[in-house]
Amino acid sequence: MGARIDHLVTSGTFSLDGGTWDVDNNVWIVGDDTEAIVIDAAHDAAAIKAAVGRRTLKAVVCTHAHSDHVDAAPALSAATGAPVLLHPDDLPLWKLTHPGEAPDGQLADGQVITVAGTDLTVLHTPGHAPGAVCLYAPDLGTVFTGDTLFKGGPGATGRSFSDFPTIVESIRERLLALPPATVVRTGHGEATTIGEEAPHLQEWIARGH
Template identity: 60%
Template sequence: MAPRVDKVITSGIFSIDGEDHEVDNNIWIVGDDEECIVVDAAHDHEPIVEGVDGRRVVAVVCTHGHNDHINAAPALADAVGAPIWMHPADTMLWDDVHPDRPVDAPLRDDQVIEVGGHRLKVIHTPGHSPGGVSLHDARGHLLFGGDTLFNGGPGATGRSFSSFATIIDSIRDRLLPLPDETVVHTGHGDDTTIGDEAPHLDEWIARGS
């Protein structure tokens, strides 16, 4: 059985390396009718609180530390009484946005998050940022991939703290071995599946080399 998954979309500015970009972000609320986690708190906490709809929030989980994925995290955490979790390799990105509010606990590779009777495994997938993670629900064949793998290829690199070679390694070694039917819920844009993306690995490598 798959967990209950609710999607909220918020819009705002992604800022990096002195440039601003208007973006729409996918926020994923994962669990059951009683409790949930929130995957990435982007831009505006109020519609996320509405999506939570009174459930207990186990944690606000950050797939990485770019501002458009964390800028609403403290306000959301305060509103729902939940801790914020993020991989420590992205601490410098977090501190740039929230210098006076540390993350509550670190995420680690292979950590298991239990929520609503479901288990999501943390997979460290650096490349888009050093501390990027994906969350895998093996039983439900779901992956919450942040900005590591999109419908159409890997997340953006070529920016501070990013690496094309590293994100390719993460995708090839950690994500593409997952079952083909695994649905990838992305940080932006449309869903995809591992089976739809896997045949294109060599194309991505050639394009990015």
């Protein structure tokens, strides 16, 4: 049996630059009946652990270190023994949420994470955050984009540690090069496809998100 994708939505807050907002986050679980990884442990470690069930959790993978994507990561790690993995460029953001704690391991561009016989390749896609990554799983026909690419355009770049030209370049070079049918599973909201978003690149640039 190959890997499948399970999905739950958790609710909480996102805080940065002195502001706090209510948010709903997508949490993605990739695996089979035996083992799994979690992509973005948001808000509710108990709910995520329940969704993982009796499976061995191999890793808690962080697409970036904004508080709403990592706030439950240490608790989920403590409950399951799974290492928390983060790109090192996002350590300054991680420390805003978890001062005095550190992730267990690093993510690097081109790194391959294998779960249930399925490979997910790490794509470093800075812009929304310096260490933002996407996870491309060609066997599943999908890419997990965190807050780099949404249905309708790039992730927000109006706050600290973010940059609009950088995110556009990341999307152009790393994501729009993927097959058009690739399903984009995002950090918030509904899914889209690479083919659906690709034609709008110039519109995004003109809008200067």
